[in-house]
Amino acid sequence: MLDLKIKNGNCFINGQLEKQDIGIKSGKIVYIGNINVDSKEVFDAENLIVLPGCMDTQVHFREPGSTDAEDLNSGSKAAVMGGITSVFEMPNTNPPTTNFEEFEKKLNIGKGMYCNHAFYFGATAENYQILEKLKNLKGCCGIKLFAGSSTGNLLVDKEDDIETVFKHASKEVAISSTRKIVKIAKRFNKKAHILHVTTKEEVDFLSQNKGNITFEITPQHLTMYAPDCYEKLGSYAQMNPPIRDKSHYDRLWYAIKNNYNDTIGSDHAPHLRSNKEKTYPDTPSGMPGVQTLLPVMLNHVNNNRLKLEQLIKLICENPVKIFGIKNKGYLKESYDADITIVDLNKPIKIKNDDIQSKCGWSPFHGYTFKGSPIATIINGKIKMLNGKLIGQPEGLPLDFN
Numbered sequence: 001m002l003d004l005k006i007k008n009g010n011c012f013i014n015g016q017l018e019k020q021d022i023g024i025k026s027g028k029i030v031y032i033g034n035i036n037v038d039s040k041e042v043f044d045a046e047n048l049i050v051l052p053g054c055m056d057t058q059v060h061f062r063e064p065g066s067t068d069a070e071d072l073n074s075g076s077k078a079a080v081m082g083g084i085t086s087v088f089e090m091p092n093t094n095p096p097t098t099n100f101e102e103f104e105k106k107l108n109i110g111k112g113m114y115c116n117h118a119f120y121f122g123a124t125a126e127n128y129q130i131l132e133k134l135k136n137l138k139g140c141c142g143i144k145l146f147a148g149s150s151t152g153n154l155l156v157d158k159e160d161d162i163e164t165v166f167k168h169a170s171k172e173v174a175i176s177s178t179r180k181i182v183k184i185a186k187r188f189n190k191k192a193h194i195l196h197v198t199t200k201e202e203v204d205f206l207s208q209n210k211g212n213i214t215f216e217i218t219p220q221h222l223t224m225y226a227p228d229c230y231e232k233l234g235s236y237a238q239m240n241p242p243i244r245d246k247s248h249y250d251r252l253w254y255a256i257k258n259n260y261n262d263t264i265g266s267d268h269a270p271h272l273r274s275n276k277e278k279t280y281p282d283t284p285s286g287m288p289g290v291q292t293l294l295p296v297m298l299n300h301v302n303n304n305r306l307k308l309e310q311l312i313k314l315i316c317e318n319p320v321k322i323f324g325i326k327n328k329g330y331l332k333e334s335y336d337a338d339i340t341i342v343d344l345n346k347p348i349k350i351k352n353d354d355i356q357s358k359c360g361w362s363p364f365h366g367y368t369f370k371g372s373p374i375a376t377i378i379n380g381k382i383k384m385l386n387g388k389l390i391g392q393p394e395g396l397p398l399d400f401n
């Protein structure tokens, strides 16, 4: 007896859509094919597309610290409502996630999350000895190195300190791009993942330095450009790195088209409207995005800006390869039953009222995207169906190789 059977769906298997049934038991995909076995629950996915669980590999959920804007529970609700089954959460919380005690605390609070999750460990100029011990730490996706941006005690900007971090890193290091850091990563033969690439110069440089160096582009940089976005949204469009002019936007799309970038991450960075509505430069940088990542990108698929199989590489398969996530990213027997079911033809209108994030707004308010998440299945259980959250938070920390 199966726990859940997904029947008649167009399933994304081996890079293409196949009409198959999927049988799920005890949180795992146990059978793919034509299934006649009984199941406690049956989901009819006729005319729907069944994808591996989609991941957002860059979110800021603000807990501990600014839980007025977001917490791990509310952020995870937003993820699940948007068809996201796993998130990688950033360490620049208050206090920051730079020691085992804080990491444990986050894992504990993470028990209240709806989606599966992993947390970045923050590098500082002093904690290099800990960085060596992260290899098999459950729920740890990598090391985040903040270099050259204003993040208080997480800032590591001296060349010596950056070298020390790379020398001792036992996991993927995620950084904001600078040539200097890419060169250091190469010198120590370490993998580095460059977050939110936004300029044509970065695209050109990074596309010539592939291999151990991978990079991310955000959905908002692929959907908005300056000065339009600032005319429409004012400081709500303010983020770091900023939304740039159309020549950069065009080069980001050139990167997508040629498979230069490796991931799409939302950089979900919620801020209260009361803070966003202050006067620049008192306004904080960042915008929410975990709930809209998938509809935004499905809309781009519908507009032939990228193929569905490219999108699945960016938000399912490549995160697995780059970070070494176990048993996820593919619809495969014995893999975890994290599944995102979408209707590529169904439009979704983004409204601030529907945003689950505590901040309660989206830069895409009023936009209609073609392509809607219909169901989010996490560890074999339907957690979102037709825009409704179901059941209790039961998200688990991810396992890494």
Ligand SMILES: [Zn+2]
Binding pocket: 058, 060, 090, 267, 269
């Ligand atoms: Zn970020």
